[in-house]
Amino acid sequence: MKKIMTHRHAEIAGAGFAGLVAAIALADRGWSVRVHEKDAVLRAFGAGIFIWENGLRVLQAIGAYEAVMQAAHEAIIHETRENNRIIARLAFTPAFGSRMITMTRQHLYDAILGRARQCGVTVVTDSAAIGATEDGTLLTADGRSHRADLVIGADGVKSKVRDALGLLTSRSPCADGIVRVLAPRCKDELGPGTWDHVIDFWRADRSLRILYCPCNEQELYLAMMAPVSNLEASAIPLRHDVWVAAFPQLEPVIRKIDAGGRYDAYETTNLERWSAGRVAIVGDAAHAMVPTLGQGAGTAMMNALSLAVHLDEAPSIEAALTAWEARERPLTEHTQQRSDFTARQRLMATGEGWTDEALRAARHIPTGTTQPRID
Numbered sequence: 007m008k009k010i011m012t013h014r015h016a017e018i019a020g021a022g023f024a025g026l027v028a029a030i031a032l033a034d035r036g037w038s039v040r041v042h043e044k045d046a047v048l049r050a051f052g053a054g055i056f057i058w059e060n061g062l063r064v065l066q067a068i069g070a071y072e073a074v075m076q077a078a079h080e081a082i083i084h085e086t087r088e089n090n091r092i093i094a095r096l097a098f099t100p101a102f103g104s105r106m107i108t109m110t111r112q113h114l115y116d117a118i119l120g121r122a123r124q125c126g127v128t129v130v131t132d133s134a135a136i137g138a139t140e141d142g143t144l145l146t147a148d149g150r151s152h153r154a155d156l157v158i159g160a161d162g163v164k165s166k167v168r169d170a171l172g173l174l175t176s177r178s179p180c181a182d183g184i185v186r187v188l189a190p191r192c193k194d195e196l197g198p199g200t201w202d203h204v205i206d207f208w209r210a211d212r213s214l215r216i217l218y219c220p221c222n223e224q225e226l227y228l229a230m231m232a233p234v235s236n237l238e239a240s241a242i243p244l245r246h247d248v249w250v251a252a253f254p255q256l257e258p259v260i261r262k263i264d265a266g267g268r269y270d271a272y273e274t275t276n277l278e279r280w281s282a283g284r285v286a287i288v289g290d291a292a293h294a295m296v297p298t299l300g301q302g303a304g305t306a307m308m309n310a311l312s313l314a315v316h317l318d319e320a321p322s323i324e325a326a327l328t329a330w331e332a333r334e335r336p337l338t339e340h341t342q343q344r345s346d347f348t349a350r351q352r353l354m355a356t357g358e359g360w361t362d363e364a365l366r367a368a369r370h371i372p373t374g375t376t377q378p379r380i381d
């Protein structure tokens with residue numbers, strides 16, 4: 007039986023994918039929502055992204071799917087190449103059970119932000135959270151306290167909200183990091199080839215990798231992985247010579263990459279609990295993971311939607327938070343562990359990374375989504 011609720015209000019720290027999806031899902035259920043973003047400009051970092059079926063289902067449930075698909079690329083085949091020799095191919099047929107859709111991060115972000123605005127979500131920029139208290143108060147750097155029925159810490163891997171509540175139990179850095187860039191497609195310059203596929207180019211002898219992902223007809227996303235210890239390949243500005251030497255077949259594209267950018271290291275984080283009192287922690291703030299399986303944002307969005315569903319159905323905020331964590335945490339932790347294992351064992355380099363176990367989250371039907379697979 008659905009509870010009849012009086013008006014409820016949420017204060018959210020962080021206007022990333024987790025914060026905005028939580029905001030939309032709550033607003034859809036009658037909450038008023040204010041999101042605090044520390045940056046002055048609302049935008050996404052990280053060039054490109056791929057989203058599996060679970061994330062697509064969430065996007066449909068929050069009403070952002072059509073806008074996202076207007077400028078996204080559906081990968082039909084994923085190839086693994088060692089030294090430019092194809093060693094594995096995976097076809098995303100209906101029997102595979104999940105599509106892999108690639109796009110620019112900004113496009114995904116704009117679609118979700120647009121939907122948040124349509125739902126009446128208030129987003130305040132230049133408003134950094136510095137902590138929260140268990141009674142449901144968000145504290146911001148301007149000295150203000152914001153009371154709410156629920157505070158959500160969706161402020162990313164370095165979450166201030168989480169840390170103020172002492173919830174972090176472990177963080178385990180990965181030995182690799184990635185330079186993420188957008189480049190023009192350059193199909194003509196690349197010559198004949200399967201350039202509409204997603205191609206995982208490896209040089210296992212140098213522990214270097216370029217994940218080549220078309221985002222649309224014009225833009226290409228390259229995720230260039232190098233160990234933190236490889237100072238040349240992880241250097242910013244990008245060392246074009248180092249990357250061209252390892253991947254000469256991609257030279258026309260590599261040469262067009264803007265020399266700026268960022269090298270991002272990543273980690274796995276675990277919390278003692280995903281909530282404390284009337285504060286919930288969502289997304290990377292709760293469960294950052296190594297990006298091997300491309301599930302960080304997918305999982306963040308699933309858990310954000312599920313949080314709103316549980317709040318709608320449980321008799322109290324506290325009961326909702328407990329039920330939410332019990333329901334979602336096992337699959338999230340499974341995905342974190344598989345992501346880390348796949349990276350450590352270098353399973354993607356041999357085309358053996360995307361096993362049924364690894365892809366469990368991709369094929370999962372998220373809480374709050376009832377739609378059949380969208381073809």
Ligand SMILES: Cc1cc2nc3c(=O)[nH]c(=O)nc-3n(C[C@H](O)[C@H](O)[C@H](O)COP(=O)(O)OP(=O)(O)OC[C@H]3O[C@@H](n4cnc5c(N)ncnc54)[C@H](O)[C@@H]3O)c2cc1C
Nearest residue numbers: 020022023024044056134135162289290297300302303304
């Ligand atoms: C190299 C790499 C590749 C990846 N590829 C994929 C992929 O292909 N598919 C996928 O699903 N996932 C991928 N991920 C993971 C994905 O990027 C993250 O899981 C996702 O961005 C998490 O969303 P979030 O909203 O929890 O956190 P974030 O995206 O980090 O957003 C947090 C937001 O909070 C803001 N903020 C931070 N601190 C404060 C504060 N104190 N107060 C207010 N606001 C604050 C930030 O500015 C930001 O806007 C990848 C990650 C990496 C590192």
